[in-house]
Amino acid sequence: MLKAALDLQLKKKYIIQAIIFFSFFIVIYTTVDFLNMSYAEMAIAYGSYLVTLNIILNIIMSLLSTILMNLSTAMVELKGKEGKGTTFGFLSVLFGILTYGCTSCVIGFFASIGIAFSVIALPLAGFPYKLISLVLVLIGLYWIIREIRFGKCKIN
Numbered sequence: 001m002l003k004a005a006l007d008l009q010l011k012k013k014y015i016i017q018a019i020i021f022f023s024f025f026i027v028i029y030t031t032v033d034f035l036n037m038s039y040a041e042m043a044i045a046y047g048s049y050l051v052t053l054n055i056i057l058n059i060i061m062s063l064l065s066t067i068l069m070n071l072s073t074a075m076v077e078l079k080g081k082e083g084k085g086t087t088f089g090f091l092s093v094l095f096g097i098l099t100y101g102c103t104s105c106v107i108g109f110f111a112s113i114g115i116a117f118s119v120i121a122l123p124l125a126g127f128p129y130k131l132i133s134l135v136l137v138l139i140g141l142y143w144i145i146r147e148i149r150f151g152k153c154k155i156n
Helices: 002-008 012-036 039-046 048-079 086-099 103-112 123-150
Strands: none
Touching: 002 048, 002 123, 012 039, 012 048, 039 048, 039 123, 048 123
């Protein structure tokens, strides 16, 4: 069934969907970076290597998230149900926003429930937390591929 899901990715609908998803995710990940610290400030504080790593990681995470969403769509078409692995893509975006993203939003939210801390104090402008987000996307991708490969067809 994995081959059928991969074959679907070559259809015009899936290619357009991939372009839309990739654009959406790259905008989200880049915006979250800028809400934390602009690339110019990051280059001054940590060097251009961190900016380069962030941009590369944004592209990788956007690409993997796009693949995750497209495979999930293919799974719905082939099996008639959504996979559990798509939740990890959402969790990685949420995790990113809560850890290295909109600092003022997060501090205000957590302060309202009694937790006070400064997210800007996270090391390397939150880069390690972006790596955790990448791991969440990879787990989701593994899970979806596993569900497609070993799942049962909706006809059964």
